Amino acid sequence: MNWSLALGLTAVLCLIAFFRLRTEKRRVRLTNWMLVYPGAALILLYAWFFSHWPELIVAVVAAVVIVGGWWMAYGSYLSPPTSDNITVWGQEAKKPAQAAAEAQAEVERLKKEKEELEKELDELKAKRNGKPPPPE
DSSP states (O other), rough: OOOHHHHHHHHHHHHHHHHHHHSSSGGGHHHHHIIIIHHHHHHHHHHHHHHHHHHHHHHHHHHHHHHHHHHHTTGSSSOOOOOOOOOOOTTOOOOHHHHHHHHHHHHHHHHHHHHHHHHHHHHHHHHHHTTOOOOO
């Protein structure tokens, strides 16, 4: 029995299971056809051609124990995956509505600041010319 092969097959089976369990509901069929079925077929073909059935059986049992333990301890408490809580590293951009609201608030703040500065400028001009400041 080749234990390093069993460990590698266990890792591959765990990865496939974790990807499948954390797939968004709308993308399950795509994940099955692009990852689960080809991965399982390749592993079965490998075990069949090279007669590594004992390693595969040990890997499947170990993967079931690992993934089952993870699911009972942590995975079942996670919120279901949705497009809303998926983030891409380096693209943590704000939502357009939030960015627009922040930009509008900044525009309002700048308008108010401009008005205050114009008032102050008028007061300084009036003081320099010896005129009383304009009424508010």
